[in-house]
Amino acid sequence: MSTPALEFKELHLAYVVRGVPREVLRGVSFSVQPGESYGLVGESGCGKSTAAYAAVRYLPRNAKILSGSVELGGRDVMSLGTEELRLLRANNASIVYQDPGQALNPTIKVGPQLAEAFTVTGMSASDAAVQARAMLQKVQIADPDSVLGRYPHQLSGGMQQRVVIAMALACDPQLLILDEPTTGLDATVEAEVLDLVRKLRDEYGTSVLFISHNLGAVRSMCDRVGVLYAGQLVEEGSAQEVFDAPQHPYTVGLLRCLPRHGSKKTDQRLETIPGFLPLLGADLPTCVFVDRCPLADEICRTQVPPMVDLGGRIARCHHTDRVHDIAVADLPKGTASTVDRTRDPLLQLRGVSKTFHQGGKQIKAVRDVTLDLFPGETLGLVGESGSGKTTLAHTILGIHAPDQAGTLTFAGTPLASHTRKRSDDAIRGIQIVFQNPDSALNRRHSVRRIIGRSLRRLAKVEPAKIEDELHEITAAVRLTDRHLDMRPAQLSGGLKQRVAIARAFAGRPRIVVCDEPTSALDVSVQAAILNLLSDLQRDGDTSYVFISHDLRVVRYLSDRIAVLYLGRIMELGPAERVFDGPHHPYTEALLSAAPSVEGDTRVRIKLEGEIPSAMNVPTGCVFHTRCPRKLEGDICSTQEPPLNPTPDGGVIRCHIPFDQLGGGPVQVELTRRSGDV
Amino acid sequence: MTAVAVPGAGGAPDPAADAAAESRAPAVTAKDVRRELRRQLFRSKTFLGGMIIILFWAFCAAFPAVIATDDPSRQDPASKWVRPFTDGFLFGADRSGRDVFSRMVYGAREIMIIAPAAVVLGTLIGITLGLLMGYFGGPLDDVISRIIEALMSLPVILVALLALSALDASRLTIILLIGFLFGPIIGRTVRAAVLTERNLDYVRAAELRGERSTYIMFVEILPNVVGPIIVEFTVRLGYAVFTMAGLAFIGFGTQPGSPDWGRTIFEERSSLLSDVWWPSLVPALALASLVVAINMVADAIQGLVDR
Numbered sequence: 001m002s003t004p005a006l007e008f009k010e011l012h013l014a015y016v017v018r019g020v021p022r023e024v025l026r027g028v029s030f031s032v033q034p035g036e037s038y039g040l041v042g043e044s045g046c047g048k049s050t051a052a053y054a055a056v057r058y059l060p061r062n063a064k065i066l067s068g069s070v071e072l073g074g075r076d077v078m079s080l081g082t083e084e085l086r087l088l089r090a091n092n093a094s095i096v097y098q099d100p101g102q103a104l105n106p107t108i109k110v111g112p113q114l115a116e117a118f119t120v121t122g123m124s125a126s127d128a129a130v131q132a133r134a135m136l137q138k139v140q141i142a143d144p145d146s147v148l149g150r151y152p153h154q155l156s157g158g159m160q161q162r163v164v165i166a167m168a169l170a171c172d173p174q175l176l177i178l179d180e181p182t183t184g185l186d187a188t189v190e191a192e193v194l195d196l197v198r199k200l201r202d203e204y205g206t207s208v209l210f211i212s213h214n215l216g217a218v219r220s221m222c223d224r225v226g227v228l229y230a231g232q233l234v235e236e237g238s239a240q241e242v243f244d245a246p247q248h249p250y251t252v253g254l255l256r257c258l259p260r261h262g263s264k265k266t267d268q269r270l271e272t273i274p275g276f277l278p279l280l281g282a283d284l285p286t287c288v289f290v291d292r293c294p295l296a297d298e299i300c301r302t303q304v305p306p307m308v309d310l311g312g313r314i315a316r317c318h319h320t321d322r323v324h325d326i327a328v329a330d331l332p333k334g335t336a337s338t339v340d341r342t343r344d345p346l347l348q349l350r351g352v353s354k355t356f357h358q359g360g361k362q363i364k365a366v367r368d369v370t371l372d373l374f375p376g377e378t379l380g381l382v383g384e385s386g387s388g389k390t391t392l393a394h395t396i397l398g399i400h401a402p403d404q405a406g407t408l409t410f411a412g413t414p415l416a417s418h419t420r421k422r423s424d425d426a427i428r429g430i431q432i433v434f435q436n437p438d439s440a441l442n443r444r445h446s447v448r449r450i451i452g453r454s455l456r457r458l459a460k461v462e463p464a465k466i467e468d469e470l471h472e473i474t475a476a477v478r479l480t481d482r483h484l485d486m487r488p489a490q491l492s493g494g495l496k497q498r499v500a501i502a503r504a505f506a507g508r509p510r511i512v513v514c515d516e517p518t519s520a521l522d523v524s525v526q527a528a529i530l531n532l533l534s535d536l537q538r539d540g541d542t543s544y545v546f547i548s549h550d551l552r553v554v555r556y557l558s559d560r561i562a563v564l565y566l567g568r569i570m571e572l573g574p575a576e577r578v579f580d581g582p583h584h585p586y587t588e589a590l591l592s593a594a595p596s597v598e599g600d601t602r603v604r605i606k607l608e609g610e611i612p613s614a615m616n617v618p619t620g621c622v623f624h625t626r627c628p629r630k631l632e633g634d635i636c637s638t639q640e641p642p643l644n645p646t647p648d649g650g651v652i653r654c655h656i657p658f659d660q661l662g663g664g665p666v667q668v669e670l671t672r673r674s675g676d677v
Numbered sequence: 678m679t680a681v682a683v684p685g686a687g688g689a690p691d692p693a694a695d696a697a698a699e700s701r702a703p704a705v706t707a708k709d710v711r712r713e714l715r716r717q718l719f720r721s722k723t724f725l726g727g728m729i730i731i732l733f734w735a736f737c738a739a740f741p742a743v744i745a746t747d748d749p750s751r752q753d754p755a756s757k758w759v760r761p762f763t764d765g766f767l768f769g770a771d772r773s774g775r776d777v778f779s780r781m782v783y784g785a786r787e788i789m790i791i792a793p794a795a796v797v798l799g800t801l802i803g804i805t806l807g808l809l810m811g812y813f814g815g816p817l818d819d820v821i822s823r824i825i826e827a828l829m830s831l832p833v834i835l836v837a838l839l840a841l842s843a844l845d846a847s848r849l850t851i852i853l854l855i856g857f858l859f860g861p862i863i864g865r866t867v868r869a870a871v872l873t874e875r876n877l878d879y880v881r882a883a884e885l886r887g888e889r890s891t892y893i894m895f896v897e898i899l900p901n902v903v904g905p906i907i908v909e910f911t912v913r914l915g916y917a918v919f920t921m922a923g924l925a926f927i928g929f930g931t932q933p934g935s936p937d938w939g940r941t942i943f944e945e946r947s948s949l950l951s952d953v954w955w956p957s958l959v960p961a962l963a964l965a966s967l968v969v970a971i972n973m974v975a976d977a978i979q980g981l982v983d984r
Contacts, residue, residue: 399881399885419887427887430885431885432881434882439878440878442879442897444900444901445897454886457888458886489710
């Protein structure tokens with residue numbers, strides 16, 4: 001066997017906090033072979049990023065290696081001198097970070113910035129410029145000359161990430177480390193970036209260490225995966241085996257937290273992993289997962305589990321033989337669907353548009369949106385960034401006033417354009433849960449004050465009764481009384497989001513806009529929050545406008561889904577039909593871009609280019625410039641298709657007749673696959 | 678194969694188990710955080726050193742008689758220009774034979790009243806201006822910003838001279854003057870801090886709750902910008918001491934013969950020509966020590982706030 005590109009040997013690494021070393025990696029061993037893609041998965045705080053940075057010894061000053069070693073191409077990284085280390089980083093390994101906007105210097109044009117990556121390896125300036133251009137072509141940038149002359153902020157997120165990858169590959173590294181490289185990107189762009197990395201890996205024979213919390217992306221990208229928990233590798237094996245038949249209880253739990261293909265809130269609640277990740281540097285019990293493990297018994301509490309070799313894969317568990325038996329059954333049924341469409345709609349939008357004016361130009365962010373929201377219904381809004389999801393939600397909330405022509409009606413009465421002009425009932429009736437609870441909660445106010453204020457303002461609760469109401473609502477979002485006196489900084493991400501939900505629900509709203517409420521959370525916490533949202537909906541007959549880029553989450557929670565593109569509704573219909581087809585070509589492309597943990601058999605539908613600017617909208621059908629099913633002739637490019645009604649009461653904006661739209665083949669493929677297994 | 682009973686993970690009929698998944702928050706309270714900050718502050722040598730000097734001058738200002746060895750205005754031609762460390766004159770005597778040490782102690786009073794009062798006023802003005810500009814933005818921000826820039830382009834001393842020539846140069850006038858001159862400068866710092874807060878979702882959540890603008894500005898935003906305001910307050914305090922001494926030096930705000938440091942430096946500077954350095958150098962050093970001490974404290978606080 002040749003020398004591995006990267007090898008961790010029993011690495012114990014600690015961060016020294018106030019003189020006390022807190023162990024973050026507790027004996028991590030794994031290796032990445034030349035040309036192999038290795039994925040590291042696990043929830044935040046498990047040590048994924050620390051492992052990635054340890055590979056090139058790019059660690060904070062308070063990091064301390066307790067024992068073990070890391071070898072890059074056979075050389076011990078931890079024993080290198082400063083200059084050797086610099087050369088190693090310049091020539092042998094590269095890192096691609098999560099946020100390409102921060103990885104690029106905003107004051108230097110792409111050309112010189114990229115060329116620098118070559119000159120650092122000792123190349124002359126003129127050669128470097130030539131190489132920079134060639135590299136941009138390799139990362140599939142269509143017009144390299146114009147990109148070279150632009151500043152990073154003039155490029156889209158996907159283009160920036162390509163430039164970063166080009167820089168990373170400049171030294172022709174043996175190892176490419178990708179730390180959540182697609183987290184900030186749209187699914188369509190993510191799929192393209194992953195395709196690119198895969199292609200370049202094959203072309204250059206580079207080894208890849210891929211770190212992501214997106215299990216689907218890891219599955220589609222990696223040959224082997226390692227599952228980290230509390231700084232220990234608890235399971236390792238081929239990506240397919242680990243995700244299809246996990247052998248460690250943690251992996252099982254992690255996978256079950258995800259809404260499975262096609263699962264709905266009406267079918268079942270989502271599973272969660274009870275308990276907590278051990279605190280950083282805490283003394284660990286014999287098995288790191290024992291406190292949260294459904295299989296834990298006496299032996300787990302007394303003996304350190306061995307690394308069990310299961311033929312090409314390993315799991316650190318005493319009970320690998322019983323992992324299959326972890327009960328799936330017995331999940332409480334989810335909420336029964338109670339949406340009654342014969343009732344009057346709670347919220348009606350008729351021809352709502354929103355145009356922003358910027359420097360004399362018009363940006364048509366939302367265009368002529370007509371839809372109804374019924375009591376107790378969840379309407380999912382999906383689309384790439386720039387599609388107008390958030391603007392539409394903000395218009396409903398009264399953050400932006402819509403253009404004159406459209407009307408909004410809430411519970412039968414017209415809704416004033418701006419929150420300030422709305423009646424107390426309208427303000428109380430429509431509330432929001434934001435994406436990022438850190439930003440949504442005032443960090444100087446206690447939980448009691450945050451929720452109490454909403455009770456006072458929205459529910460008009462008298463001061464004497466506030467305390468009782470507080471206990472009731474915190475219990476409803478499953479917080480305990482002792483959380484009331486804490487400030488947001490003392491709560492975990494999931495708890496903060498519960499506080500934000502309690503605040504939104506304090507006034508017993510009729511509609512709650514959920515703007516990506518779980519995208520900042522780990523999967524096990526996400527599952528708990530989604531369960532909470534569906535419980536609250538059932539109890540209060542609340543309607544949701546649910547925005548998310550995670551299509552499975554949208555499908556799990558939504559009754560109907562609206563697909564937006566350039567501010568227009570391209571498709572609106574029941575969640576099942578929108579997902580399973582027949583559906584709009586854009587929906588089809590969106591769905592096929594999202595990598596799935598179950599493995600993909602679908603053929604990826606690639607979207608050419610990027611979402612056009614809302615300042616300069618294509619003629620005819622706005623999607624025709626990227627549409628893979630554009631019709632012969634010029635009907636698509638000259639005539640905007642009408643919103644054609646579908647048999648299930650929805651609409652589709654496409655010239656292709658309903659019965660010829662895509663969707664069918666996907667189901668056939670899936671059936672065949674499950675038949676094989 | 679037997680199915681294993683699963684608490685929570687497999688089947689959780691009790692929804693509370695979901696929340697248990699996240700609810701072991703570390704037992705740290707807001708009080709602990711404050712205590713920790715205070716502990717760090719008091720461990721900083723810069724802060725302690727600065728604080729000791731400031732407290733010394735504050736004590737001098739409050740109870741000068743306790744420290745001073747003589748009446749600061751008692752003249753005695755016999756002891757004119759007595760050198761330091763002689764005849765009970767610790768820091769010597771000035772041209773009228775007054776005790777330089779005692780005058781230094783009494784001289785702290787004027788500055789220790791005017792400078793903090795002026796900066797408190799300036800900070801109040803600055804907070805209001807900064808919140809208005811940062812929160813409302815738009816034309817209001819543009820107009821106030823331009824006015825502030827115009828004000829700031831004038832030298833402080835010049836404006837002060839003009840104003841004091843027109844008005845009577847009482848203690849109150851000086852406080853108002855420095856307060857109004859510093860207000861806009863502090864306002865710009867507050868505005869910058871408010872601008873970042875303004876875009877956070879908690880402000881939007883308050884708006885969507887129908888809160889009034891004053892509530893949002895003073896109850897929601899203000900507590901989050903206290904850090905930069907405290908730093909700005911201490912920095913401005915140093916400047917205020919300077920400005921105030923400068924005004925006294927050119928003869929405003931204090932009566933002739935007053936032991937005020939700026940005034941004394943002005944009145945005794947001519948003695949330097951006769952090689953008599955102590956009557957002017959002692960108050961100058963006192964002034965410098967106060968400004969340096971204030972800046973040390975400002976630095977230490979800034980270091981904590983920035984983290």
